[in-house]
Amino acid sequence: MSKIFGRFAALREVTAAFQPGRVYAIFGDNGAGKSTLLRVICGLASATSGKVMIFCSRERSVFTSRLGYMGHAPMLYDEMSGIENLRYFAGLYGISDSARCEQAIVAVGLDPALTRRVGEYSQGMRQRMSLARAAIHDPEILLLDEPFSNLDPGSARAMGQLVAGMRDRGKTILVVTHQAAHLAEIADESLWMSAGRIAAWERGIAAAERAAASAVVS
Amino acid sequence: MKFKIFAVITFLLLSYALYQGMWAAPREATMGDIQRIFYYHVPSAWTSFLCFLANFIASIIYLARRNLKADALAVSTAEVGVVFCTVVLVTGPLWARPVWGIWWTWDARLTTTLVLWLIYVSYLILRRYSTGQATPTLAAALAIFGFLDVPIVYMSIRWWRTQHPQPVIAGGQGSGLDPRMWTAVLWNWAAFMALAGLLIYVRYRLAVFRQQLDEAHALKAVGRAEGSLTR
């Protein structure tokens, strides 16, 4: 599948197959197409050529309720509290159970009773709330774009544990990140993307190490 | 080759239509020779309306099939339609001033043409200011709104004018037209349709070339020598 914006090719004939129940780490330089890849997979961008099949289908209605996406931005309303945000987004998936929203917030290590507006949260809290939002409907596939950005080491470790826990519950998770170390024990496979192509595909986080090594050599 | 033939035919039609309008048609009793603007004013209006109808259909086809050629046709017909619409709006005052002593009359047809002009100029501006690749989709949506608005605009302005009557430029319903005048009108209409067709064709080719150029660049960016990117 390729994705072209005007004359710029963000993705060049990328071919990939992701297996269920595994964590895939996606590494690469800035502008390599990592975020674009996630966006095309979840349907926010449409492939210019080629196709994306999820659960063996191209139909949006088949997978929208079984897929969750966490982008660069928090994707939350700054003016509402955490629980209000989650209740609203849960409603989009047909979930009206407030208790489930509270559990989701607790699961990411935050307090559901907090009435503070999300706009006043710290970065770490916002990332975690965004993850809770992405997973509120218990999707089978999660696409996470830079979940560790701007997190302190403790929060990053906690985020990593959350991702591992979700994988252990059988979810398929694709994580785009610059910091390979956070996924050290967690990633099952990793990809290295460069200039819109997948340059390497390895076990664990080896792809990042391989790319780093070749960068030193060249 | 076919293009050249069509261009020559258009030229011949325009010349004959000019003769018809300026010499063959009789001099109008009350208004004199100035009335001959009628042969430009009215056929331009009909031509521009048909261009906008074509734009409407092309926009629907684009939304239904995502066919880029339909989008190329949409932008071409909109631009040519605006040109002919401008002709109507310019010839109107040019006619009204010597005859009635006023530049503009808010009569139903002229005012509807003005609103039509505003709608399609706003369409062209949207196309120019739109960022990213959503332009054809957004423009097609606006085109549908604009065209569906036209009958509503016409009815509203007609009723408005029955409440506040004003002189009518192109002759009201009852003004009989000498058959030789009708001939002149129809020849001019044929000539303008041919001209519109020519202009739309040229503009369409330009739009399609631009699309092909972008596609070639895209293929190069992806790293393929040839082929196509359609799914």
Added chain:
Amino acid sequence: MSGLASVTASNLRKDVRLEWRSKDAVNAMLFFALLVVVIFSFAFDPTAEESRQIVGGLVWVAFLFAAIVALNQAWMRELRNQVLDAYRVSPAPANALFLGKAIGNFLFISVVEALLVPLFVVFYNLRSVGPPWQLVPVFLLGTWALVVVGTFFAAISLRTRSREVMLPLILFPVSIPAVLAMVEATTMVLTGTETPRFWMTLLLVYDVVFTTVCLLLFETVLHAE
């Protein structure tokens, strides 16, 4: 699953709650419309008799400008923080987003109108010759006409340069028949000429046609990249 009505209601509740907390749009609209009223009072200095003729037009120009203020920031909260992406990724129907937003805008603008009408009565010493209740359907139909097309075009203008200029630029031409109908109907009621049946029918037709078109096309526009 997430039905159209329930998600629309959820969207509407959210928009009303957020607007209630910040009162951004309503405050801006109110003050702007008030400014327009005052400026018009300086521009035209009508007697009571004349004012009934022109107030119809003045009212709707003021409301039109106020509506543009509201519509320009209609999608702002969704655009910030990529919330619109979160909505697009979910199975929630696109029309629920549109209807929730349009109905919300309708409520806010109606509130502003209700607050401004007494102001017009005061500044122009208005007294309606025709039955004033007839103004209610005119205002309702007219406001919906502006809001439904305006909310849709606001979504279109999200993907243009000079967004705030783009919206009035594409909205005004298409709204001309609706604005004409509102002005004429209001004037007819105020001057007691006759019941503006034609204009109200026209507004109704406008509302029905364009609400349908909006509902048919919004999903396409939402997902256009």
